[in-house]
Amino acid sequence: MxxxxxxxxxxxxxxxxxxxxxxxxxxxxxxxxxxxxxxxxxxxxxxxxxxxxxxxxxxxxxxxxxxxxxxxxxxxxxxxxxxxxxxxxxxxxxxxxxxxxxxxxxxxxxxxPLYALIGLQWKNIPLTDYTIGINDPEAIRQRVIGRPYPIYKLKMGGGQDLIALEALRSVTSSAVRVDANEGWSLEEAKRIVPELERLDVELIEQPLHRDDKEGMKALKQLTRLPIIADEACREEKDVAACLEMYDGINIKLAKCGGITPALSMIRAALKAGKKIMLGGMCENVVGATVLAHLLPLANYADIDGPLLLKERVGEGLIYNGAEISLPEGRTGAGIFM
Structure with missing residues (x-):
């Protein structure tokens, strides 16, 4: 029992x-x-x-x-x-x-180990990004200076997006991803996206509202930057439509309901030649460690919840800068409580 x-x-x-x-x-x-x-x-x-x-x-x-x-x-x-x-x-x-x-x-x-049970080998593991929330330019500069990182995710949709990105770029040449969390209209995106290309952004996550399908089709024609679906791809039934409008999908276990549906979504996207990002809902060590076992299937990792929190509960995945590893010699997810 x-x-x-x-x-x-x-x-x-x-x-x-x-x-x-x-x-x-x-x-x-x-x-x-x-x-x-x-x-x-x-x-x-x-x-x-x-x-x-x-x-x-x-x-x-x-x-x-x-x-x-x-x-x-x-x-x-x-x-x-x-x-x-x-x-x-x-x-x-x-x-x-x-x-x-x-x-x-x-x-x-x-x-x-959980990844082996799924049928994966622990290799080709992408680096995780480190997320910086919407903030004033000087605060963003200080955050970047205080935590040098090879990949940043910059949250956008706050009205001063390009100023924030210019501030970040003034202190780092690291890779930068931007995430608008549905915060732009198509007209705003048309204005902002060319500047993202100029400032060497790696990808854009969920620029428009998930229901703005016509806007997404139009935006896709205007940029070479990969666009990743997040809010638009919550569960399995959303995948087919997203494969037509986006270059990849952000898989979050909480959003889709766990590993079981996540694996189906990942397989469908990979079969269609799309990219996979693994992301979280600000989970602490437990959720982040379980998710990390899917990293051999991912192109991009956004598993930085434990890095954003002041306190951690339990032990599991290990960060060496942006590199994620798992505890050696443990079966299951490898979580200690």
Whole structure:
């Protein structure tokens, strides 16, 4: 019989984290576990307002369904995901956390690292970027000077986007990715994108609102920069449309509901010749470590949640600058609590 446990945290950011959708100083997060005998699998769900992901609601649902979850006979992570998908409709963040724990536990039962259970080898691992939120130019300069990094992601959509990018570029020649979080109109994008090309930006993430399909088709004709879908590609049913309008998709476990659907989305995108970014919802070590096991499938990594937070819960993935590695000799996800 499974043993379900969870604990809620309210983790402070090192710096206030501002994107086009708002500013946060703390990240509420729920770390949960599924135990079976001496083994324990871990998962994590964060609270994100613009996705209607609320921890209080998740906890109510966990308690309401505790008996059903704990009595589930774990016979494979894919089947467990389908069980959760029907048990907790409309709750991708919570399903993802339980799905993470299920995969972690199943990999331990099979005495394999999670990536090996999926059929991957730990090689060709992309460097992760480091995200800088919307801020004034001097603050951006100081952040870059204080944390030299080979790749930055700069949040945009705050009204002074080019000034912010010029400030960043004034102190670094590192690769730069920009993420507007749906914050631009097509007319704004037409004005900004040529300057992004001039300032040697690597890619653009979600420039327009996810529903502005005609705008995206028009924008794609105006730039050579790769455009990556994020909010526009939440779950499996969104992939086909995004493959027509974007150069790649940002896979987030919480957004799509866990590893099980994420793998299907990744395979579809790769088959179509598109790029894969792996990103998070400001998860701490647990969520970031589980996600990191998919890195052999990725072209771009945006797994910097633990770097943005002042406090970390647990141990798992290891950062050597922008390089991510996993604990050696551990089965499952390799998380220590």
């Amino acid at each position: 499974l043993q379900l446990k969870y604990r809620r945290y309210d983790l402070p950011f090192e710096y206030p984290f501002a994107i086009a959708k708002g500013t946060k100083t703390h990240q509420p997060t729920l770390v949960l576990s599924l135990g079976l005998g001496r083994l324990t699998g871990y998962g994590e769900a964060t609270e994100i307002g613009y996705y209607n992901a609320n921890l209080d609601e998740m906890i109510v649902l966990l308690e309401k369904n505790r008996h059903t979850i704990e009595r589930y006979a774990l016979n494979g992570p894919e089947r467990f995901w389908h069980f959760l998908h029907h048990l907790l409709p409309g709750q991708p963040f919570l399903i993802a956390a339980l799905d993470m724990a299920g995969w972690d536990l199943w990999a331990q039962l099979n005495r394999k």
